[in-house]
Amino acid sequence: MTPAPTTDARLADPVLAKARETLVTGVGLAVPGLRSVGDLLTDQPPADGFDPATALKGREMRHKDRASRLALYAAEQALADAGLLDGEGRLLGTGDTTAVVVSSNLGSLQTACDFTDTVSRETVVGLSPLGLPQTSSNVVAGWVAIRYGLRGPNLTVCNGATSGLDALHWARNLIVAGRCRRAVVVGVEPATEHVDKLLGTRASDVACAVVLESAAEASQGGSAHAPVRGSGVYARLAAYTRGAELAPTVAETEALAPVPVGLRLTGAPARPPSTGREQSLDLTARLGDCSGALGVLQGAVAAVHIRTHGSEAVLAFTGGGDFDDAAAALLLTGGDTE
Amino acid sequence: MTWDITGSGAIANIGRTPGQIFDALCAGQETRNPLRAFDSTKYRTRHAYEIDDRTGLRDEPWRATKWLVLAVRQALADAGLSEDLSRTPVLVGTTLREQRSTELWWTEGVPVRPSDLHFGGALRDAFGAVSTYTFANACSASLYALGLATDMLDCGTADTVVVAGTDSITESAFGMLDRVQNESPQELRPFDVTHKGMLMGEGAVAVVLQRPGTHDRRPLARLTGVSMNCDAQHATAPDPEGIRTAVLDAHRRAGVSSGDIDLVMLHGSGTPRNDETEAAVLSEVFAGTSRAHAPLMTAIKSMTGHTLGGSGLLSLVVAVLAMERNTVPPVLGLTDPIEQAAGLGLVRGGATAADITTAQINAFGLGGINAVALVEAAA
Numbered sequence: 001m002t003p004a005p006t007t008d009a010r011l012a013d014p015v016l017a018k019a020r021e022t023l024v025t026g027v028g029l030a031v032p033g034l035r036s037v038g039d040l041l042t043d044q045p046p047a048d049g050f051d052p053a054t055a056l057k058g059r060e061m062r063h064k065d066r067a068s069r070l071a072l073y074a075a076e077q078a079l080a081d082a083g084l085l086d087g088e089g090r091l092l093g094t095g096d097t098t099a100v101v102v103s104s105n106l107g108s109l110q111t112a113c114d115f116t117d118t119v120s121r122e123t124v125v126g127l128s129p130l131g132l133p134q135t136s137s138n139v140v141a142g143w144v145a146i147r148y149g150l151r152g153p154n155l156t157v158c159n160g161a162t163s164g165l166d167a168l169h170w171a172r173n174l175i176v177a178g179r180c181r182r183a184v185v186v187g188v189e190p191a192t193e194h195v196d197k198l199l200g201t202r203a204s205d206v207a208c209a210v211v212l213e214s215a216a217e218a219s220q221g222g223s224a225h226a227p228v229r230g231s232g233v234y235a236r237l238a239a240y241t242r243g244a245e246l247a248p249t250v251a252e253t254e255a256l257a258p259v260p261v262g263l264r265l266t267g268a269p270a271r272p273p274s275t276g277r278e279q280s281l282d283l284t285a286r287l288g289d290c291s292g293a294l295g296v297l298q299g300a301v302a303a304v305h306i307r308t309h310g311s312e313a314v315l316a317f318t319g320g321g322d323f324d325d326a327a328a329a330l331l332l333t334g335g336d337t338e
Numbered sequence: 339m340t341w342d343i344t345g346s347g348a349i350a351n352i353g354r355t356p357g358q359i360f361d362a363l364c365a366g367q368e369t370r371n372p373l374r375a376f377d378s379t380k381y382r383t384r385h386a387y388e389i390d391d392r393t394g395l396r397d398e399p400w401r402a403t404k405w406l407v408l409a410v411r412q413a414l415a416d417a418g419l420s421e422d423l424s425r426t427p428v429l430v431g432t433t434l435r436e437q438r439s440t441e442l443w444w445t446e447g448v449p450v451r452p453s454d455l456h457f458g459g460a461l462r463d464a465f466g467a468v469s470t471y472t473f474a475n476a477c478s479a480s481l482y483a484l485g486l487a488t489d490m491l492d493c494g495t496a497d498t499v500v501v502a503g504t505d506s507i508t509e510s511a512f513g514m515l516d517r518v519q520n521e522s523p524q525e526l527r528p529f530d531v532t533h534k535g536m537l538m539g540e541g542a543v544a545v546v547l548q549r550p551g552t553h554d555r556r557p558l559a560r561l562t563g564v565s566m567n568c569d570a571q572h573a574t575a576p577d578p579e580g581i582r583t584a585v586l587d588a589h590r591r592a593g594v595s596s597g598d599i600d601l602v603m604l605h606g607s608g609t610p611r612n613d614e615t616e617a618a619v620l621s622e623v624f625a626g627t628s629r630a631h632a633p634l635m636t637a638i639k640s641m642t643g644h645t646l647g648g649s650g651l652l653s654l655v656v657a658v659l660a661m662e663r664n665t666v667p668p669v670l671g672l673t674d675p676i677e678q679a680a681g682l683g684l685v686r687g688g689a690t691a692a693d694i695t696t697a698q699i700n701a702f703g704l705g706g707i708n709a710v711a712l713v714e715a716a717a
Contacts, residue, residue: 006468112441119380127513131514133573135704137474138703141568141707146570146572158474159456170471173490179489198450
């Protein structure tokens with residue numbers, strides 16, 4: 001059974017599009033050797049790349065699992081990029097209307113395996129009570145919310161290969177539904193021996209964060225001296241499709257692009273035939289599988305690309321492999337609201 | 339805006355359908371058993387509310403997936419829908435996903451692929467479903483999923499959404515719970531002064547949610563509002579402010595006030611801190627209601643154990659049956675309520691006959707994530 005893809009093309013209606021516009025206003029990254037999302041668009045590694053051995057330390061990082069620490073690092077970068085943190089790294093304004101949406105498939109794998117080993121070896125007495133939060137797969141979203149006082153909906157998407165793009169989609173849904181005005185979306189997968197064994201390949205630490213805001217929220221918070229807050233608007237989420245097969249899912253999404261697609265962000269094995277006119281970038285060729293982090297990485301890279309090449313659209317897609325239950329595609333366009 | 343609940347399905351230790359579960363709850367059946375899933379000599383806690391469906395003595399993988407498919411199948415049949423979900427979204431709330439299978443992969447070499455950790459593949463195989471989402475939102479997961487489903491119906495993305503929850507006990511989570519509880523409870527006794535903590539249960543639950551006017555079924559009940567928020571205070575302890583906000587937001591969304599509510603399905607996990615916080619917040623929220631209008635309250639975890647991600651939706655399915663059958667099951671084993679619950683209309687001793695029109699369902703999860711739903715009897 002191969003049903004047609006389901007496109008969330010509500011934004012095709014210009015009036016609805018205006019009211020429901022969801023904008024990218026900040027991006028952040030925690031990938032060893034890289035400094036910012038822009039580094040993924042060049043082959044030149046920065047001199048001062050992220051080093052998990054030194055960067056994941058400090059009071060806020062203590063007693064936390066690796067996925068949570070990577071996510072906290074990336075979230076801080078993204079919130080700062082959006083101009084939402086004060087000099088001490090605290091959230092400016094209230095967190096009541098900010099959601100957290102995390103995508104991770106393998107973040108709690110190590111916890112499940114290690115704790116099982118410990119019980120087997122030492123009985124439950126061998127477990128440290130400090131590990132309680134990480135027994136639940138939503139641990140990352142909880143820590144990000146606590147760190148910045150984000151009291152809006154708090155959602156953890158564990159949805160396989162498409163999970164990262166799905167997380168961006170659900171964050172937008174929360175904004176469109178009026179459940180929040182802003183969302184911090186984090187995709188994270190930690191490098192552990194357990195992940196290597198399950199994937200059958202060497203995995204890297206990957207965390208990426210994207211701040212999404214409603215158009216109304218994005219236009220607030222600047223000052224008389226600096227009317228644009230933070231980095232301003234990078235891009236907008238224009239359409240999302242989920243379908244059984246990759247090629248029709250991508251084609252349906254691309255058909256909604258109001259301007260030519262200048263960059264296709266693919267993920268192995270997601271490589272449908274290209275028209276050959278646009279650039280193509282497979283982030284997994286450089287970073288490995290990325291699993292639940294991939295879609296959020298793609299969203300961030302798309303946003304930075306659009307910032308540099310304003311008139312182009314970017315099409316990102318994940319899933320569609322032999323063992324994947326579905327494929328998903330996300331279209332991002334310029335943030336210019338006119 | 340309201341949404342029609344047109345079908346339900348459930349499986350738990352206490353029954354294999356919503357009707358069986360409801361009857362057993364009303365009969366006050368004690369069904370917790372000595373721990374079977376794991377080598378009990380490794381634990382201080384020796385009881386759980388397991389579904390005892392293993393074929394041999396050893397634990398088996400994919401039980402959460404199996405129950406999920408069963409519950410969805412029941413809900414579709416109940417709603418008179420076909421098993422073709424190729425155009426219907428399925429939202430699944432879970433705490434532990436298929437982590438028990440990954441534990442068996444790690445310790446015994448059971449074959450597991452990365453794509454087996456969530457439920458999309460099984461839902462595609464069983465129902466052709468493609469628009470499937472697994473949300474790991476701890477013990478409020480299935481009510482979170484329910485709220486997201488109402489948003490989909492409101493936005494016009496779908497006319498019908500299947501919402502579900504499922505969990506099987508994992509060794510890592512059961513072990514850690516055992517480790518952090520000061521005493522080892524032999525049974526889950528919410529709101530009683532003898533409560534010693536939580537005991538895990540297992541099971542799956544599903545409902546079919548449809549936009550009014552898009553189907554020809556008589557709804558089982560109407561969903562009138564779902565709130566969702568986060569305490570953003572503490573990783574494991576509940577925060578009264580976050581819970582109060584979630585309850586009041588659910589009332590606002592449903593357009594009701596505390597005096598309109600006839601029944602509260604409590605989260606009632608049986609841990610002293612959780613029970614005290616929930617009871618104190620509800621005592622405050624319902625303080626203004628006259629005695630004649632004070633809602634009845636019950637906590638089904640006293641008989642199902644804590645079914646984790648699906649527990650909120652299971653409470654909702656029981657509330658819908660309570661409305662239909664004019665009966666509210668008791669809190670099993672409740673004889674001496676904790677001080678914070680002294681003024682609450684907790685049902686004890688046995689099932690109570692009652693005319694229920696409006697019910698509130700609470701679900702609170704680790705990480706301070708809260709979701710509260712309101713349902714109304716179908717007129």
